[in-house]
Amino acid sequence: MSQVSRRKFVQAGLGVAAGAAGVAVAARIAGQYGLLPPDGSGIYGPGETLTYAAQRIITAHSLAREFPRSTISKTPFANAIAPSSDAFKGLQTGGFNDWRLTVDGMVAHPTTFSIADLKQLPVRSQITEVVCEEGWSYVAEWTGTPLVEALNACGVLPHARYVVYFSIEPDWWESVDMSDALHPQTLVTYAMNDGDLPVRFGGPLRLRVPRQLGYKSIKFIQHITVTDDIRKFGKGLGSSAPEAGYAWYAGI
Amino acid sequence: MRAPPSRCRKPCYTRRVHSPSITSVQGSGPRHPAVLRVTHWITTVCFLALLVTGIEILISHPCFYWGETGSSVTTPLFRIPVPASRPTVPSGYSYVLPDQNGWSRALHFEAAWAAVLTGLAYCIWGIWTGHFRRTLLPSADQRTWPAFRGQILHHLRFRRPNDGEAHSYNSIQRLSYLVVIFVLFPMMILTGLALSPGFNSAVPEVVNWLGGRQSARTLHFFLTVALFAFLLVHVGMIFLAGFWSRVRAMITGKVQPPKEQS
Numbered sequence: 001m002s003q004v005s006r007r008k009f010v011q012a013g014l015g016v017a018a019g020a021a022g023v024a025v026a027a028r029i030a031g032q033y034g035l036l037p038p039d040g041s042g043i044y045g046p047g048e049t050l051t052y053a054a055q056r057i058i059t060a061h062s063l064a065r066e067f068p069r070s071t072i073s074k075t076p077f078a079n080a081i082a083p084s085s086d087a088f089k090g091l092q093t094g095g096f097n098d099w100r101l102t103v104d105g106m107v108a109h110p111t112t113f114s115i116a117d118l119k120q121l122p123v124r125s126q127i128t129e130v131v132c133e134e135g136w137s138y139v140a141e142w143t144g145t146p147l148v149e150a151l152n153a154c155g156v157l158p159h160a161r162y163v164v165y166f167s168i169e170p171d172w173w174e175s176v177d178m179s180d181a182l183h184p185q186t187l188v189t190y191a192m193n194d195g196d197l198p199v200r201f202g203g204p205l206r207l208r209v210p211r212q213l214g215y216k217s218i219k220f221i222q223h224i225t226v227t228d229d230i231r232k233f234g235k236g237l238g239s240s241a242p243e244a245g246y247a248w249y250a251g252i
Numbered sequence: 253m254r255a256p257p258s259r260c261r262k263p264c265y266t267r268r269v270h271s272p273s274i275t276s277v278q279g280s281g282p283r284h285p286a287v288l289r290v291t292h293w294i295t296t297v298c299f300l301a302l303l304v305t306g307i308e309i310l311i312s313h314p315c316f317y318w319g320e321t322g323s324s325v326t327t328p329l330f331r332i333p334v335p336a337s338r339p340t341v342p343s344g345y346s347y348v349l350p351d352q353n354g355w356s357r358a359l360h361f362e363a364a365w366a367a368v369l370t371g372l373a374y375c376i377w378g379i380w381t382g383h384f385r386r387t388l389l390p391s392a393d394q395r396t397w398p399a400f401r402g403q404i405l406h407h408l409r410f411r412r413p414n415d416g417e418a419h420s421y422n423s424i425q426r427l428s429y430l431v432v433i434f435v436l437f438p439m440m441i442l443t444g445l446a447l448s449p450g451f452n453s454a455v456p457e458v459v460n461w462l463g464g465r466q467s468a469r470t471l472h473f474f475l476t477v478a479l480f481a482f483l484l485v486h487v488g489m490i491f492l493a494g495f496w497s498r499v500r501a502m503i504t505g506k507v508q509p510p511k512e513q514s
Contacts, residue, residue: 044355044358044359044361044362047359047361047362047363047364047365048358050365051365055448055450055451055454058451058455059450059454062450062453062454063453064452064453065456065459065460071321073321073323075323075325075326077323077324077325129321129449131449132313133312133357134312134338134340134341135309135310135312135313136317136321136324136340137320137323137465137466138321138323139320139321210449210453211449212449212450244354245353245354245358246353246354246357247357247358250449251450251451252361252447252448252449252450252451
């Protein structure tokens with residue numbers, strides 16, 4: 001082995017060792033600052049982790065774009081199929097007067113809200129875009145209770161890290177970290193474009209998370225749980241999306 | 253007949269700066285420096301991954317729009333006449349392709365990260381060593397109109413490159429590499445970022461400058477077409493110039509001395 005190649009070999013070895021140590025330290029720091037997504041393992045883990053960590057840093061105080069009223073889509077694309085269960089049909093027949101949203105988990109006062117109760121809480125209206133991972137999009141005005149207001153009404157405990165939300169449809173659930181849960185635009189939505197939120201857009205209640213793709217804004221929500229341990233839910237990947245091969249964090 | 257391979261152990265590692273003639277001197281160093289070779293092949297793998305997964309994502313909604321919004325109930329700018337992998341879009345076909353969006357998206361974003369980080373390393377290296385100025389900026393003798401016209405005519409006649417071109421890029425090659433590296437790739441990154449609702453909340457200027465979300469998506473597609481066209485021409489030119497000699501130079505850094513014409 002010549003002098004030059006031995007030096008190269010040692011340099012390369014040191015480089016690899018330094019790189020591995022650097023990645024380990026970076027992962028530790030990222031974990032401390034909540035920059036690791038629950039689905040950040042496996043072959044696509046590095047990509048997911050980089051995206052989530054980078055966006056958590058640049059979107060710390062960012063607001064989703066809001067649009068002028070003139071840009072509201074005249075023909076928004078409805079892609080919801082009404083749940084076929086008798087429970088949903090019964091509630092629909094009753095005009096959703098008996099629809100309930102339960103907030104529990106790491107809160108001081110677990111509470112069950114009717115839609116009328118939610119309307120007593122502070123209201124927010126915002127004109128934002130629905131962005132589907134398929135590629136299409138539309139703009140609509142959404143009105144509802146900011147999730148942070150509903151959470152504050154229940155008293156979120158200080159160690160809360162995630163808010164998990166469930167649809168009336170079985171096996172359809174999502175979660176957001178506290179950064180999105182407490183974000184002013186994250187909306188428990190009950191109205192759209194001057195009317196009640198139609199079933200084909202996720203009515204009577206849809207959790208809209210406008211800084212992430214549409215699949216994060218799941219429809220027909222009935223139950224919200226605050227937790228400090230996301231691994232207890234489902235397969236421990238954060239939501240039903242990663243179980244179907246999709247990223248938990250959909251801010252892309 | 254085969255000339256003996258030139259083994260140039262030592263000079264390969266000597267630092268070469270401010271030496272404009274070096275690229276035309278045979279055997280005085282690797283044809284392509286190691287950083288360039290490594291970043292070239294990482295980029296190749298990333299680009300192919302991005303291309304395949306990009307097509308896979310595209311077929312979930314093979315319609316393109318202009319402006320901020322667009323969906324199956326609005327008028328598209330154009331439609332790609334392929335079957336779709338989702339039932340939410342009219343494709344004109346009676347069947348729906350298997351849906352592969354999940355892993356395609358994950359790989360698309362992971363490959364994008366790898367490509368961007370590789371590109372960043374390449375750009376820092378290229379500026380630091382003067383590679384862009386020395387190797388990609390057309391040289392003084394190439395920057396005259398007659399020389400450029402001669403080069404165009406040479407290309408139009410599909411002539412094999414002369415032996416000097418195994419050691420240095422011609423002017424058309426330099427310009428197309430510059431366009432790919434400093435126009436198409438950066439625009440690809442920007443139009444891709446403009447499709448991210450998270451990024452758009454932090455930096456709304458990019459998507460607004462591009463004319464809205466659907467415009468950004470359409471431009472992302474056009475840029476893919478442009479980069480794919482570059483890939484075809486690039487590979488075509490390599491075949492024209494001698495596939496194995498050029499590929500070997502990009503893998504080992506060594507140029508085989510020209511063969512006797514048989």
